[in-house]
Amino acid sequence: MANWVEKPKKEPEPEPPFRLSPRDSNDPSYTNLTLPYRVICRQRYRRAGRLQRAQFINEIKEHELLQARALGGVRIHREFCNAILAMPNLNDLIKLTINENIRLEEILNTKY
Secondary structure, rough: OOOOOOOOOOOOOOOOOOOOOOOOOOOOOOOOOOOOOHHHHHHHHHHHHHHHHHHHHHHHHHHHHHHHOOHHHHHHHHHHHHHHOOOOOOOOOOOOOOHHHHHHHHHHOOOO
């Protein structure tokens, strides 16, 4: 006698809750997508901020070039741009004494 082992029958796979027809695609269409108004406002706000920042930096560059002395242009750049382009590192800040600060102002205000 042969040992016949019956193979268990596979249960059919459950059908998905929806069926794709040949006219459907796997990728959704975004043509009818509408963004929430808060997202649109945030995009406008960030774009306006970038434009204003770029305009400010361009105007500062023009003011630097209009200075009679190079030191004046450097001073304007240090005064306005460094903190805007990148936050200063606290370890990089130079702390002057009162006498050093007075001497520096005297040097910068001297007309040659």
